[in-house]
Amino acid sequence: MDNMDVIELSSDSNDSVPSVNTSSSKPPALHILDDDYNFPEVPFASELPAAKKYTDSDSGAIFKSNSDIETELFKKYIGEKSRSKETVNASSKNDKELTRIEKYRKAEEAARIRAEKAAAAARLKSMQPGECMNYMQVILDLGFMNFNFFDTLITELQQYELVYKLKSQIISNSVTWTRSEEKNSEHVTGGIKSVEDNHIIVVWDYTETVKKVASDTFVTSIDNIQTSMPGKVTTLIVYGMENYFRHHRNLKKMQVKNLCLGSFRDGKKRRGSKAFEDLPVISRKQLELCLIEVQLTLNCNSQLIESPHGLGQVIGQYTKAIAEAPFKIHKKQMLQSQLDFYAAGDNKDTVKVDKDGNGLKRLWQQQLCQFNLARLETAEAIISKYPTPSHLMDAYAHCTLSEGMKLLQDIPIRRTAGPITNVRRIGPELSKKLYLMFTSEDGNILLGND
The missing domain is CATH 3.40.50.10130 (Rossmann fold)
Structure with missing residues (x-):
């Protein structure tokens, strides 16, 4: 391969076939002057620097640095979680303290209200006529x-x-x-x-x-x-x-x-x-x-x-x-x-009614005696037929206007006991007044001139 045949090419102005020199010699070095063809030199494998070899200690350092990063991240996460937990605990403590203060305030308010009620009851008791x-x-x-x-x-x-x-x-x-x-x-x-x-x-x-x-x-x-x-x-x-x-x-x-x-x-x-x-x-x-x-x-x-x-x-x-x-x-x-109004003489001719209803008949009798034409025997005559106001109201409810005004006029009144007792009737005037009193819806109506 060293004695290679070298062919020399030459160019002349004529078109003749150029002569070929077949002498055996080393080829000349190429000298390319065009900068566009300047490529960087690529070293061969033999000329590359030796690759860095990592030992076990170096790999341990690498893994140690990663562990440190994880530790720091973990610590940071735990720290943030701890701070969050502390914040939650502080907030919970504050809520408990506020709840305790609110309960204490409510207890004090309840005690004050009870004391005021007790004082009011004692003050009212001290005003009673017997005390x-x-x-x-x-x-x-x-x-x-x-x-x-x-x-x-x-x-x-x-x-x-x-x-x-x-x-x-x-x-x-x-x-x-x-x-x-x-x-x-x-x-x-x-x-x-x-x-x-x-x-x-x-x-x-x-x-x-x-x-x-x-x-x-x-x-x-x-x-x-x-x-x-x-x-x-x-x-x-x-x-x-x-x-x-x-x-x-x-x-x-x-x-x-x-x-x-x-x-x-x-x-x-x-x-x-x-x-x-x-x-x-x-x-x-x-x-x-x-x-x-x-x-x-x-x-x-x-x-x-x-x-x-x-x-x-x-x-x-x-x-x-x-x-x-x-x-x-x-x-x-x-x-x-x-009340909008009340009787000034509330302790005069009053009737006491207990929880068992004793005194209601006397009260009904006293109410009837308030009319000018009604006396005790008149009230007793009406009560003998209508023992309560509700009985009289029920009777009026089933009557017309004219019937209601005449409902009580024929009730007999006995003044004294005995065979020669005079008997008289209630009469139309009192009967009309009682009817108007218990059935009228007009508060300004006059019962009569008497």
């Missing part, structure tokens, strides 16, 4: 100890079973009242507090009364009392004036008698006359004018009392009236809130 006197206390001024009837007055108050207390007050010789009530506020429930009533009684004996009437300071003194005790309902009690007037009346009679007999002896003086003689002389008319003036101008009631028994009775009556006042006011408000 209210136990919560009242009478306050007497220390000036009563200077009266000669003080011991008798205390005895009278004890007989009325009144709780009293001696205490110095702004107005001398005055009587006031306090009431024990349950405390009930936003922060405090229970306990007892003392509430002063707005009524006051001022007691003047005959000495003070006569001096004020004679000096024309009677009305001014009452005005000063009301000014110093604003909001108080004042009642004036004048004690012992009748003895004063009796003394001057007897003295005047004695003077007339001595004048007629021609004797000017003063006569035997009675016990206690010295105290009356040292006082100015006033007439009963002057005193009555002063009492009327304070009543009209100052709205001050007055009363003349002549004995310790009478004074103790007045104090006892005032105490009872003041104690029962809240219950009566509460009852009136309840009636006004439930």
